[in-house]
Amino acid sequence: MPVLTVQPSGKTYQAATGSSILSALLAGGENIAHKCDGKAECGTCHISVLEGRKSLSKIQRAENEMLDATIGVGTKSRLACQSIVGEEDLSIEVLA
Numbered sequence: 001m002p003v004l005t006v007q008p009s010g011k012t013y014q015a016a017t018g019s020s021i022l023s024a025l026l027a028g029g030e031n032i033a034h035k036c037d038g039k040a041e042c043g044t045c046h047i048s049v050l051e052g053r054k055s056l057s058k059i060q061r062a063e064n065e066m067l068d069a070t071i072g073v074g075t076k077s078r079l080a081c082q083s084i085v086g087e088e089d090l091s092i093e094v095l096a
């Protein structure tokens, strides 16, 4: 099972392949905002993916539109609720 590391704290969580980063973080007890409960409508689960980005699910239209409306978006930005874990370990930073 891939390991999800949150920077800068260095906390690690197990992230099941096929689950979202948001659900893996919440299951592990990480404090991450998620106002719309994973519907790509709020942008509060904005993260930067530092490692393992290519193993995640591709960005779909709803996520792309939400990121366009989110402040502070960079090339590593994703929405945790829309990022489905693949086979590789991940390192992320929570931004919102």
Ligand code: FES
Pocket: 033, 034, 035, 036, 037, 038, 039, 040, 041, 042, 043, 044, 045, 046, 066, 079, 080, 081, 082
């Ligand atoms: S929880 Fe709202 S966009 Fe991810």
